[in-house]
Amino acid sequence: xxxxxxxxxxxxxxxxxxxxxxxxxxxxxxxxxxxxxxxxxxxxxxxxxxxxxxxxxxxxxxxxxxxxxxxxxxxxxxxxxxxxxxxxxxxxxxxxxxxxxxxxxxxxxxxxxxxxxxxxxxxxxxxxxxxxxxxxxxxxxxxxxxxxxxxxxxxxxxxxxxxxxxxxxxxxxxxxxxxxxxxxxxxxxxxxxxxxxxxxxxxxxxxxxxxxxxxxxxxxxxxxxxxxxxxxxxxxxxxxxxxxxxxxxxxxxxxxxxxxxxxxxxxxxxxxxxxxxxxxxxxxxxxxxxxxxxxxxxxxxxxxxxxxxxxxxxxxxxxxxxxxxxxxxxxxxxxxxxxxxxxxxxxxxxxx
Numbered sequence: 083x084x085x086x087x088x089x090x091x092x093x094x095x096x097x098x099x100x101x102x103x104x105x106x107x108x109x110x111x112x113x114x115x116x117x118x119x120x121x122x123x124x125x126x127x128x129x130x131x132x133x134x135x136x137x138x139x140x141x142x143x144x145x146x147x148x149x150x151x152x153x154x155x156x157x158x159x160x161x162x163x164x165x166x167x168x169x170x171x172x173x174x175x176x177x178x179x180x181x182x183x184x185x186x187x188x189x190x191x192x193x194x195x196x197x198x199x200x201x202x203x204x205x206x207x208x209x210x211x212x213x214x215x216x217x218x219x220x221x222x223x224x225x226x227x228x229x230x231x232x233x234x235x236x237x238x239x240x241x242x243x244x245x246x247x248x249x250x251x252x253x254x255x256x257x258x259x260x261x262x263x264x265x266x267x268x269x270x271x272x273x274x275x276x277x278x279x280x281x282x283x284x285x286x287x288x289x290x291x292x293x294x295x296x297x298x299x300x301x302x303x304x305x306x307x308x309x310x311x312x313x314x315x316x317x318x319x320x321x322x323x324x325x326x327x328x329x330x331x332x333x334x335x336x337x338x339x340x341x342x343x344x345x346x347x348x349x350x351x352x353x354x355x356x357x358x359x360x361x362x363x364x365x366x367x368x369x370x371x372x373x374x375x376x377x378x379x380x381x382x383x384x385x386x387x388x389x390x391x392x393x394x395x396x397x398x399x400x401x402x403x404x405x406x407x408x409x410x411x412x413x414x415x416x417x418x419x420x421x422x423x424x425x426x427x428x429x430x431x432x433x434x
Contacts, residue, residue: 160364162364185213371412
């Protein structure tokens, strides 16, 4: 029997609830499927941990995570207790950088039983592949002077290695889907970085003759996400552009609470990390209102990463059956609790 060793970091707020829900679904799916199992080791790293220890995770935390096959994260942040720049840079972004999670993958689709705030004649189903390690989110820059003469400099850093790596990941994914890759650019306004991005995209595309391509400026692309999302398959974007586009796609689906995310180490040198797009939502924490779909869909991405794509597909199918039958949390128009949605998914998995 295959057993996957997973580091679980529930984090803050509703993270604790949805991670527990997704773990229950994974255990149920493994029992129904047979031949595999999951072992979760929980780590209490969070804003509460920071208040007690003065840091978001212990000094050897990254080394500890390298001993596992994947990291399963809930949510990070409680701005009333710890400033966001401390909580994010001390845990989430630290893990992304030090485990070299250079690829961020965020799928979006029109799910059965969930009404998008923008009605579309055709279902949409696309994936945004976001460069996750540099670009506009680099740490290069600084501040000088104070008062009227104060200057802040933020340098966007684009390396050929990272740019080509994320593009090749997108093209390889497109080969398994509908064979189309869209590049998000802004070469008509960003003088150096985006023409470079375009050049690498064209050079990379030359190695994938069977894949259709297009290049769209980010402002127009954001509008097309709203007006014709069904036309997209795989979108590859820089760190900032990918972040913006995936918030739009989450809204298109009907709630950020159902949006999944995977942070991939493409070399396999370190474990990859899987987290939903939503935040910690401290205003509803502990009330049973949190939507577990985002974390469960994230678990499906983790299964895909492990090569268990058939089981992952079954979980996604069952989730859509449940939402189609109206068993939904309040954020997507239902009245069910976190536990009720989770239990219904588990019940249907047992019947497969």
